[in-house]
Amino acid sequence: MKLIPFLDFNGQAHEAMAFYANALGGTVTSEMKYRDMPPSDGMPGCNEMPPETLDHVAHAQLEVGGAVLMAADGPSDGKGGATTINVEVxxxxxxxxxxxxxxxxxxxxxxxxxxxxxxxxxxxxxxxxxxxxxxxxxxx
Known part of the structure; x- marks a missing residue:
């Protein structure tokens, strides 16, 4: 099992992950925009997103050493804060x-x-x- 911090941004995930990669000496190993997501049951795909957010990050992953940090640009309702714990099993x-x-x-x-x-x-x-x-x- 892995516990992975997941950061929620409001349109700044791409910029933030590039900053963290540079600051920490890591590499952004994957990034997907909302416009590139296929429609999926219950998940917002490009058909469900407001047009102004289609180029926001739906998923980004930074790897440094043996650590992983994930991030996305919302959508967030503000409950629970801006950090989520991702459990990978x-x-x-x-x-x-x-x-x-x-x-x-x-x-x-x-x-x-x-x-x-x-x-x-x-x-x-x-x-x-x-x-x-x-x-x-x-x-x-």
Whole structure:
């Protein structure tokens, strides 16, 4: 299992991740804009996003040493703050178990389900008001 900080920006994710890569000596290893996302059940794709946000970052990943930092440009409702903990697990069963455990007494924002990038992904805010994502990535 990996715990990965996920930073939420308001249109500045590309610039911020480039800054962090330079400052930390890392590399931005992936970046996807909202306009490049395929439509997916429950996830905002390019058809659901306001036109002015299509060039905002839907996902960016910075790697430095053995550490990973992820980020995106909203959409954010302001609840829970601007940092989310992303839990990356190795199996669908573990993803569903961890998601259910963290969601107990909390609020599910995006039910755990298959997406175009993950066998399982979901978002929640735990009973203490902290935002989480659970990911079980599809094999490369």
């Amino acid at each position: 190795g199996s669908v069963e573990e993803a569903e178990r961890v998601f259910a455990a963290l969601a107990e007494g909390g609020e599910v924002r995006m039910p755990i389900a298959e997406t175009f990038w993950a066998l399982r992904w979901g978002m929640l805010v735990d009973r203490y008001g902290k935002p989480w994502m659970v990911n079980c990535m599809k094999p490369s």
